Amino acid sequence: MLFNSLDFAVFLPVVFVVYWFIVNKNLKLQNLFIVCVSYLFYGWWDWRFLSLILFSTLVDYAVGIALSKQDNSYKRKLLLWISVLVNLGFLGFFKYYNFFLDNFVAAFSFFGTDIHVRSLNIILPVGISFYTFQTLSYTIDVYRRQLEPTRNFISFAAFVSFFPQLVAGPIERASNLLPQFYVKRQFNSKLAIDGLRQIVWGVFKKVVIADNCAQFANDIFNNYTDYSSSTLVLGVFYFAFQIYGDFSGYSDIAIGTSKLFGFDLKQNFATPYFSRDIAEFWRRWHISLSTWFRDYVYIPLGGSRGTKTNQIRNVFIIFIVSGFWHGANWTFIVWGALNALYFLPLLLNNKNRVHTNVVAEDKVLPSVKELLQILITFSLTLFAWIFFRAENVEKAFLYIKRIFKFSIQITDRLSLERFAFELLPLIGLLILIEWFSRQKEHPLINTKYPTLFTVFIVLLIVLFGSFSNIQEFIYFQF
Amino acid sequence: MKVFFKQVIVVLVSLYILLVLLDLVYTQIYEKPIHARSKVAWLRNLEPNQQFDYALFGSSRVFFHLNPEQIKRETGLSGVNLGYPGSNNFEIKLMVKEFLKKQHSKKIFIQVDEQYNKEYSNVMAIIPWMPYIKEDLVYNEIKSVDSAAFFKRFVPFYRYMIYDSKLGFREMMLSFFKANKFESTNGFAPIIGQMRGDKSYRISIEDLKNKQLEDVIAICEKEKIELYFFTAPYYNTQFNAEVLQGQLPNYQDFSGEIPDRDCFNDFTHLNKKGAEKFTSLFGSTYFKN
Numbered sequence: 001m002l003f004n005s006l007d008f009a010v011f012l013p014v015v016f017v018v019y020w021f022i023v024n025k026n027l028k029l030q031n032l033f034i035v036c037v038s039y040l041f042y043g044w045w046d047w048r049f050l051s052l053i054l055f056s057t058l059v060d061y062a063v064g065i066a067l068s069k070q071d072n073s074y075k076r077k078l079l080l081w082i083s084v085l086v087n088l089g090f091l092g093f094f095k096y097y098n099f100f101l102d103n104f105v106a107a108f109s110f111f112g113t114d115i116h117v118r119s120l121n122i123i124l125p126v127g128i129s130f131y132t133f134q135t136l137s138y139t140i141d142v143y144r145r146q147l148e149p150t151r152n153f154i155s156f157a158a159f160v161s162f163f164p165q166l167v168a169g170p171i172e173r174a175s176n177l178l179p180q181f182y183v184k185r186q187f188n189s190k191l192a193i194d195g196l197r198q199i200v201w202g203v204f205k206k207v208v209i210a211d212n213c214a215q216f217a218n219d220i221f222n223n224y225t226d227y228s229s230s231t232l233v234l235g236v237f238y239f240a241f242q243i244y245g246d247f248s249g250y251s252d253i254a255i256g257t258s259k260l261f262g263f264d265l266k267q268n269f270a271t272p273y274f275s276r277d278i279a280e281f282w283r284r285w286h287i288s289l290s291t292w293f294r295d296y297v298y299i300p301l302g303g304s305r306g307t308k309t310n311q312i313r314n315v316f317i318i319f320i321v322s323g324f325w326h327g328a329n330w331t332f333i334v335w336g337a338l339n340a341l342y343f344l345p346l347l348l349n350n351k352n353r354v355h356t357n358v359v360a361e362d363k364v365l366p367s368v369k370e371l372l373q374i375l376i377t378f379s380l381t382l383f384a385w386i387f388f389r390a391e392n393v394e395k396a397f398l399y400i401k402r403i404f405k406f407s408i409q410i411t412d413r414l415s416l417e418r419f420a421f422e423l424l425p426l427i428g429l430l431i432l433i434e435w436f437s438r439q440k441e442h443p444l445i446n447t448k449y450p451t452l453f454t455v456f457i458v459l460l461i462v463l464f465g466s467f468s469n470i471q472e473f474i475y476f477q478f
Numbered sequence: 479m480k481v482f483f484k485q486v487i488v489v490l491v492s493l494y495i496l497l498v499l500l501d502l503v504y505t506q507i508y509e510k511p512i513h514a515r516s517k518v519a520w521l522r523n524l525e526p527n528q529q530f531d532y533a534l535f536g537s538s539r540v541f542f543h544l545n546p547e548q549i550k551r552e553t554g555l556s557g558v559n560l561g562y563p564g565s566n567n568f569e570i571k572l573m574v575k576e577f578l579k580k581q582h583s584k585k586i587f588i589q590v591d592e593q594y595n596k597e598y599s600n601v602m603a604i605i606p607w608m609p610y611i612k613e614d615l616v617y618n619e620i621k622s623v624d625s626a627a628f629f630k631r632f633v634p635f636y637r638y639m640i641y642d643s644k645l646g647f648r649e650m651m652l653s654f655f656k657a658n659k660f661e662s663t664n665g666f667a668p669i670i671g672q673m674r675g676d677k678s679y680r681i682s683i684e685d686l687k688n689k690q691l692e693d694v695i696a697i698c699e700k701e702k703i704e705l706y707f708f709t710a711p712y713y714n715t716q717f718n719a720e721v722l723q724g725q726l727p728n729y730q731d732f733s734g735e736i737p738d739r740d741c742f743n744d745f746t747h748l749n750k751k752g753a754e755k756f757t758s759l760f761g762s763t764y765f766k767n
Contacts, residue, residue, distance in 0.1 A: 187479055187482075189481040189482045192482045193482055196485065196489075200489075421648070422648060451489070454489060455488075455489060455492040455493070458489065458492070459496050462493070462497065463500070464647055465639065466643075467639045467642050468642050468644075469643065
């Protein structure tokens with residue numbers, strides 16, 4: 001079920017009413033209801049893969065309890081590995097099986113040996129990368145004795161399958177979300193109103209910004225050989241705002257929806273395009289994934305401690321693995337490696353934590369230096385997005401090669417007939433609104449006239465939303 | 479909870495008011511545009527009570543193929559090209575009805591082709607009618623082929639949202655300052671292009687009556703208008719025109735009349751050169767005796 005679908009527009013109010021008016025008397029009932037509607041939400045897409053979620057839930061629940069009873073470090077490690085192998089096994093099979101197979105065959109053929117192995121027609125279960133990481137974090141935290149394992153299966157099942165963030169995150173930590181299932185939720189008007197406004201803001205980013213940008217970005221990337229350098233740059237620019245609007249919009253809708261049900265999820269995006277360097281960008285983009293990799297991969301590897309060689313190795317591992325998490329394609333690996341290259345100079349010069357506060361804090365405008373830093377970081381990000389978006393690495397390089405022909409052709413994309421003349425001002429408006437709310441979780445919170453502002457955003461959605469070209473959320477495929 | 483529901487109601491009521499206002503504004507602009515961007519809007523804004531010698535109806539195979547200005551030069555007769563891309567028999571009927579509301583013509587020509595058996599609306603060709611769905615004539619027709627017609631008529635602004643790429647903000651704004659390409663040519667616009675490839679095609683239609691076209695025949699009989707059907711040229715295509723010969727009055731088959739490859743943009747559409755040739759042929763067939 002898509003957040004931007006009619007199905008969800010019916011599903012959400014019905015679930016809201018039942019949740020607060022019928023099953024609100026009892027915590028168990030509240031949690032059981034959340035499990036049921038979450039499974040319904042997921043099953044709406046493909047009920048067959050519900051068994052995967054259920055199996056993953058059962059394994060991690062059992063491993064958690066077994067870990068709490070086990071003091072033998074060898075056996076504890078074994079239990080942890082069971083959970084890791086089951087979860088990553090599913091992920092590996094559904095997401096990476098064909099990729100490894102194809103590359104294995106290609107490698108053999110490169111060395112002169114032809115082997116014939118048939119690849120499988122595998123459907124990637126929606127959200128598998130997200131809920132797998134969420135349950136894994138639970139087991140790892142329990143293994144590290146940072147979290148008490150739950151003995152309440154319904155609460156744990158609700159934590160794993162919680163519908164607002166099941167298919168595309170934010171990847172919640174058990175330490176934040178699970179305890180919220182232990183207490184009966186009381187309706188909190190302030191939280192719910194805030195959630196409603198955050199949903200409106202998320203829909204704006206998705207339907208107005210992302211889906212409109214998608215039409216142009218898709219056309220330009222799919223037919224890049226027909227276009228001039230100026231148009232190709234415009235194509236990457238559109239893609240940058242497509243993916244930002246799409247994913248941060250999804251996160252806002254997910255977090256807002258959770259607030260309607262009395263839950264508080266972690267912020268997933270914090271105006272990343274205002275970052276002054278790549279390190280700051282990665283602290284502000286897909287925060288739940290970045291912090292997951294930081295806590296469960298980067299720090300255990302040694303992080304920024306140890307020899308320079310180890311530091312460099314760790315940076316490459318974290319970025320390449322993070323890239324690979326997005327999909328079984330070399331483009332994501334190159335995208336990850338490119339970000340590692342951007343990040344490395346900062347780390348080696350101990351400048352990776354220079355910008356931990358928000359840019360131009362408590363000021364209206366940034367300084368010239370800050371503005372330049374933002375523009376440079378954004379340009380580097382744009383360049384990396386080419387690899388993320390391109391069909392394959394070869395096409396990404398060809399796209400870049402055409403950009404460096406420096407041809408300008410106004411008519412191919414900037415002519416009135418074909419160019420969405422309202423789109424660039426809308427992106428400008430998004431930037432402006434986000435700039436003035438960069439110290440807040442979302443722009444519609446704590447404003448002077450929140451209702452009026454919300455209605456204004458609704459007006460923009462109605463006027464400029466792309467309703468005839470509804471796109472699936474990009475991160476569903478990851 | 480009360481505070482929350484109050485907030486929801488405020489947003490929903492504001493939304494409803496906005497939708498009603500926007501619907502009024504958009505509909506008014508499409509009713510009286512500075513530049514009519516669609517054939518339907520253009521027809522509705524033609525000077526009323528004109529007496530044409532003929533009117534042409536059909537799809538892109540009329541729009542791109544027959545030039546009333548050329549016919550006027552060659553025969554002295556005045557006509558109008560009311561074909562537009564995607565228009566099927568259903569839209570042709572709507573267009574004929576709309577035309578006869580305010581205009582007069584001695585003869586009506588309708589192009590029929592491989593779409594002959596279709597009785598439902600075309601998803602793209604129906605869109606230009608949407609701003610006018612509140613009119614009973616348009617609504618009653620669309621209702622017969624579109625189960626969502628009720629929502630499109632009664633939910634304010636809904637039709638402009640779901641057809642945003644064709645009727646949304648961009649198109650609405652363009653109607654202020656961007657003329658269409660057929661305004662100065664009485665409805666004709668040529669295709670500039672050259673056919674690639676050289677395949678042969680085969681089109682087969684079923685020997686059945688078409689309800690929409692039967693309605694048009696009845697309308698023309700009632701209004702005492704001479705009605706002609708024809709099939710425009712195809713490239714290298716076998717077409718069972720004898721079916722149409724049996725089903726439609728005054729039918730003429732031009733499907734194989736232009737064999738030159740350089741007259742086509744693709745196998746169903748003539749280019750500018752082909753349109754000139756076909757217009758001459760059409761004029762000499764119907765008007766020079």
